[in-house]
Amino acid sequence: MRIDIVTIFPEFFDTLDVSLLGKARQTGLIDTRVHDLRDATTDKHRTVDDTPYGGGAGMVMKPEPWGETLDTILADPDSSSVPVLIVPSPAGEQFTQAIAKELAEEEQLIFACGRYEGIDQRVSDHFASRIRVRPLSLGDYVLNGGEVASLAIIEAVGRLIPGMVGNPESLVEESHEDGLLEYPSYTKPALWRELEVPPVLLSGNHGAIAAWRHEQQLERTTRIRPDLLPE
Numbered sequence: 468m469r470i471d472i473v474t475i476f477p478e479f480f481d482t483l484d485v486s487l488l489g490k491a492r493q494t495g496l497i498d499t500r501v502h503d504l505r506d507a508t509t510d511k512h513r514t515v516d517d518t519p520y521g522g523g524a525g526m527v528m529k530p531e532p533w534g535e536t537l538d539t540i541l542a543d544p545d546s547s548s549v550p551v552l553i554v555p556s557p558a559g560e561q562f563t564q565a566i567a568k569e570l571a572e573e574e575q576l577i578f579a580c581g582r583y584e585g586i587d588q589r590v591s592d593h594f595a596s597r598i599r600v601r602p603l604s605l606g607d608y609v610l611n612g613g614e615v616a617s618l619a620i621i622e623a624v625g626r627l628i629p630g631m632v633g634n635p636e637s638l639v640e641e642s643h644e645d646g647l648l649e650y651p652s653y654t655k656p657a658l659w660r661e662l663e664v665p666p667v668l669l670s671g672n673h674g675a676i677a678a679w680r681h682e683q684q685l686e687r688t689t690r691i692r693p694d695l696l697p698e
């Protein structure tokens with residue numbers, strides 16, 4: 468998979484060298500390229516923002532640098548013929564594990580990391596006529612830009628790419644995989660600060676353990692996220 472990231476804070480993505488993705492990049496599983504939006508500006512001050520038409524607080528990101536940068540990425544011979552442009556936004560579709568699984572099948576993801584009050588809408592509108600554009604929200608809270616959301620999406624997608632995670636078994640029992648919250652986990656010691664590990668987990672009775680874990684998932688989901696319960 469190729470991942471392109473467009474941002475005015477390219478150093479924000481230095482972390483990709485150390486995270487789970489560091490290995491993937493070394494093994495060539497994931498090829499990431501970070502593009503500084505300001506490299507596509509033409510004025511002395513490398514301006515990327517301007518005041519919003521219609522008034523309102525803050526500034527909006529100008530369309531031209533975005534158009535230039537995205538054109539360059541799409542024109543790159545190493546680019547896929549069917550990239551997906553992911554635009555983190557508070558107004559986007561809620562990102563979920565299901566969407567992560569969809570995106571893990573893609574050949575190329577391009578992340579448009581906005582700042583200020585967002586990107587001129589015409590950028591998404593123009594490129595929607597050429598490639599798939601997916602505005603995605605991380606959740607119902609407002610961040611300062613798209614970088615944190617992009618890192619979260621990249622990590623959630625990256626770990627689903629075959630060969631990325633050391634033990635593929637650990638992906639089988641994914642959280643939210645069966646739509647329920649995960650069961651609680653324990654490891655040695657069996658007694659810690661007077662707290663025991665649930666005895667069933669030490670029983671070796673795998674049927675009873677699986678039943679207990681599913682029961683724990685249902686109890687937790689009912690208590691914390693009843694919205695996830697099947698109809």
Ligand SMILES: Nc1cc(-c2ccc3ccn(Cc4ccc(CN5CCCC5)cc4)c3c2)n[nH]1
Pocket residue numbers: 523555556557580581582583584585586603604605606607608609610611612613616
């Ligand atoms: N899940 C999630 C994603 C984000 C996110 C993603 C990208 C950007 C780019 C800029 N911002 C800051 C920001 C501040 C204020 C407004 C609201 N304004 C009201 C009127 C015009 C806009 C929007 C946007 C982002 C935020 N936040 N949360």
